Amino acid sequence: MTTNGTTGRRRGPNDPERRIRIARAAIQVVAERGIDGLTHRAVAAAAGVPLGSTTYHFATLDDLLEVALHEAAANNVRVLREWEENLPPDTDFAAALSELVxxxxxxxxxxxxxxxxxxxxxxxxxRLRAATAAWDAALTQLFGSRTDALTGRLLAGLFCGLVLQAVLADPRPSAAQVEALVRRAIAGPGA
Incomplete structure (x- = not known):
């Protein structure tokens, strides 16, 4: 009890997960509201932390965007690596990559x-470009591990472009259309 008779709340140990919770909340806010909807206040509410915590850890909105992009990229690369590791060695890689798209x-x-x-x-x-470059490099390495370095780079670009175009397309391409493009890329020139 404090001297005025109320129960004082002692400050608990530092919250080592707070920064990452804020980063994940930034991703959530972007998912719900888009980049333009990203504010410190919205992220604080999504993370369940005081507004001052977001500004303490991330002074500007670009700081929040940067950590959100790094977190999203790291998660995406982790998921893709798990996907690739679970493919049997004799997998039809073009079909598997098409299914992934x-x-x-x-x-x-x-x-x-x-x-x-x-x-x-x-x-x-x-300042966000380092995260995107790391993401692209991871894709190139991942796809190159099943083909070769040059084809890996081509597949990384194809993968990103196909996904972006297809997300915006109406109607979306069929699995057969995607697979035909991936097969052509893997087969190389003159295929």
Whole structure:
């Protein structure tokens, strides 16, 4: 009890997860409201932290965007690595990659939209470009591990472009259309 008879609340230990909760909340806010809806107040509410915590950890909105993009990229790369590790060695990689593209358009659609929202934000915010470059490099390495370095780079670009175009397309491409493009890319020139 304090001297005035009320129960004093002691400050608990530092919350080491607060920064990451704020980063994840920033992704959630972008998912719900888009980049333009990202505010410290909205992120604080989504993270369940005081407004001062968001501004303490991330002074500007670009700081929030940067951490959100890094978090989204790291999560996406982790999921893709798990996907690739679970493919048997003799998998038809073109078919598997096509199925992956289709999952981004259907089952993972909400996450796909927020990831691309954050990715495209780097067009006007140069400090975000390091995160997008790391994301692209991880895709290139991942796809190159099943093909070769040059084809991996081509597939990374094709993957990103196909997903972005298909998310915006009406109607969306069929799995067969996507697979035909992936097969052509893997087969190389003259195929």
């Amino acid at each position: 289709m999952s981004y358009l259907h089952e993972q659609y909400p996450q796909t939209v927020v990831e691309y929202d954050l990715y495209v934000a780097a067009l006007r915010r140069p």
